Amino acid sequence: MVRLIRPLRTLLLLAALAVGTARAASPDPEKLLLYNLLDLDQRSLFEPDRHSPLAEMKAWSELYAGLRERAFADASEDRRALKSFLFAGWIARVKGHFATVEAFNTDFMRLFEARPDDTLRVLADEDFMLTDMCGYLAKFFFFENGDPGRRAPWVEKHRARMESVLGPQRSSLCLEAFWRVTE
Amino acid sequence: MASYEINVIRYGKSGWLIFNSGDVSVFTTCWWDPNVVIDENSDGYVAYATHMANKNDSVTHEKRPAIWLGKGVKYANGSRRSNGIFIHEGKNSGWSDGCIVAERAEVLKIWNAIVPKETDNVLVKVVDGLVGDFNRPAQWYV
Numbered sequence: 270m271v272r273l274i275r276p277l278r279t280l281l282l283l284a285a286l287a288v289g290t291a292r293a294a295s296p297d298p299e300k301l302l303l304y305n306l307l308d309l310d311q312r313s314l315f316e317p318d319r320h321s322p323l324a325e326m327k328a329w330s331e332l333y334a335g336l337r338e339r340a341f342a343d344a345s346e347d348r349r350a351l352k353s354f355l356f357a358g359w360i361a362r363v364k365g366h367f368a369t370v371e372a373f374n375t376d377f378m379r380l381f382e383a384r385p386d387d388t389l390r391v392l393a394d395e396d397f398m399l400t401d402m403c404g405y406l407a408k409f410f411f412f413e414n415g416d417p418g419r420r421a422p423w424v425e426k427h428r429a430r431m432e433s434v435l436g437p438q439r440s441s442l443c444l445e446a447f448w449r450v451t452e
Numbered sequence: 453m454a455s456y457e458i459n460v461i462r463y464g465k466s467g468w469l470i471f472n473s474g475d476v477s478v479f480t481t482c483w484w485d486p487n488v489v490i491d492e493n494s495d496g497y498v499a500y501a502t503h504m505a506n507k508n509d510s511v512t513h514e515k516r517p518a519i520w521l522g523k524g525v526k527y528a529n530g531s532r533r534s535n536g537i538f539i540h541e542g543k544n545s546g547w548s549d550g551c552i553v554a555e556r557a558e559v560l561k562i563w564n565a566i567v568p569k570e571t572d573n574v575l576v577k578v579v580d581g582l583v584g585d586f587n588r589p590a591q592w593y594v
Contacts, residue, residue, distance in 0.1 A: 305535075322523045323500055323570060326535060330505035337506075365527070366536035367488060367550025368518075372506035374549060413547050452546075 301332050302353070306360050333357050333369055337376055341383060351391050354380070358405065359398045371412070377402065378409040385427065389434035396439055400446035407450035420447075454498065454575040456566050458519065458539065460552060461581045462489075465545065468581075469554045469562075476565040480558040483545040490537060490552075491526040496575030498522050501566035504538060510556060516540055517563040518551075521576055539576070 296304075296314040304311050311325050336354040343350035358377055361369035381388045392399050410420045424444065431440040459470040460482060469482040484490075499522055503515035518540035524533045527550075534550065541560075542553025566574060 308533075323502065323520070323572075325523065326502075326520060327505065329535075333506055361536070365488070365532055365534035365550065367485075367534055367548075368504050368536040368538050369506065370536070371549045371551065372504075376506070408549070411546060412549065413542075415546070 296328050296332075298332050298335070298353070301328060302357060302360060305329060305364060305366070308364075329366065329369070333361075333372065337380075340380055343387070348387060348391055348394075351380075351384070351387055352395060355388075355391055355395070355398055355402060359401050362401050362405070373405060374408045374412040377405045381406060385430055386434060389431060392443070393435050393439060399435075399439055399443055403443035403446040404450050407447040411450065411452055454496070455573045456575070457496070458499070458562065458574060458576045460539075460576065460578045462578070463581045469539070469552070469558065471562045471565070473565050476561055478558050478561050480554050482539075482552055482554040483542065483548060484552050485545060485548040485550050488527055488534075488548075488550040490521075490534075490578060491530055492580055493526075493576075493578050496577040497525055498572045499539075499574040499576045500572055501563050501569045501574060504540060507540070510541060517560060519559075519563065519566075519574060519576065522572070 296311070300314060301311075303309070304314060311328075312320050314320075315324060315328075336350065336357050339350035340354035355377075357369070358373040360366065361373055392402055407420065409415055410417045410423070424447065428440075428444075431443060435443060456471070456473055459468075461468045461470065462484075465486055466481055466483050469478065469480050471478040500520045502518065502520050504518045505515060507516045507518075508514060509516045518538040521537045521539070523535045525535075525537045526533055527537075537551055539552045539554065539559060539562075541556035542548055542551075543555070545553070547553045
């Protein structure tokens with residue numbers, strides 16, 4: 270149930286932001302997240318002469334790149350850039366944005382290694398993303414030139430931190446999701 | 453009317469990626485994530501030669517050249533749709549989390565031959581070959 274309530278709460282917030290906003294040259298980031306999550310018709314987000322399927326794909330890709338950049342530097346009290354980047358990775362997984370999934374496989378591990386405590390705090394706060402994010406962390410060790418043999422040392426390196434920040438129940442859920450990934 | 457055609461003929465967990473245009477002829481092995489099998493489409497997905505904005509070429513480290521299959525590509529027996537499937541470089545299925553991959557040099561031959569870029573001038577036809585017919589010339593299907 271928690272898995273449903275949290276994204277819906279986020280969606281309601283984003284929907285409120287989306288209503289009544291004037292059409293801009295570049296689509297509004299929050300609207301673009303919402304529209305991708307709900308498969309909404311995106312034509313209204315673009316100037317008529319700038320809209321095409323390719324423009325939609327590029328807008329999503331640029332949104333992802335911008336969120337990634339801001340996530341590494343996020344100093345906001347509510348960790349909004351970190352949360353938004355993880356939310357984009359979560360949307361990519363649940364909506365089958367596979368090129369973004371492939372990018373996130375690597376980018377999320379880089380972010381986690383750079384900011385482990387902040388990233389885990391986001392996962393503790395927004396735990397509807399927890400198992401998908403822990404799956405992403407595992408996928409890193411299989412993807413492209415990854416080395417699955419490095420998984421166990423990585424887990425041992427972070428286990429105490431996970432248990433401390435996530436708490437025992439979420440930490441256990443995370444590690445279960447992590448070890449379920451086998452290819 | 454597309455100017456170029458790419459054929460993907462699948463046999464189990466790998467297949468052939470086939471392209472012919474002018475002097476450029478590509479016939480190479482391709483792979484995909486076995487958990488993301490896009491639906492057969494002998495009419496073809498309308499596709500674009502473009503770049504992946506968030507993955508880099510393994511040699512130049514610039515944005516990775518790739519073929520985007522467009523919006524609404526069906527997979528999982530038509531039960532799901534994706535707006536994010538590309539044909540791009542990769543050494544095996546471990547380089548895919550949903551895309552179709554093939555050796556970098558072969559993908560680049562195709563990508564370079566497609567002119568102009570960023571245009572819906574490519575058809576990607578995906579069919580399943582008969583597993584027992586793996587040795588049958590793939591051109592038989594094209």
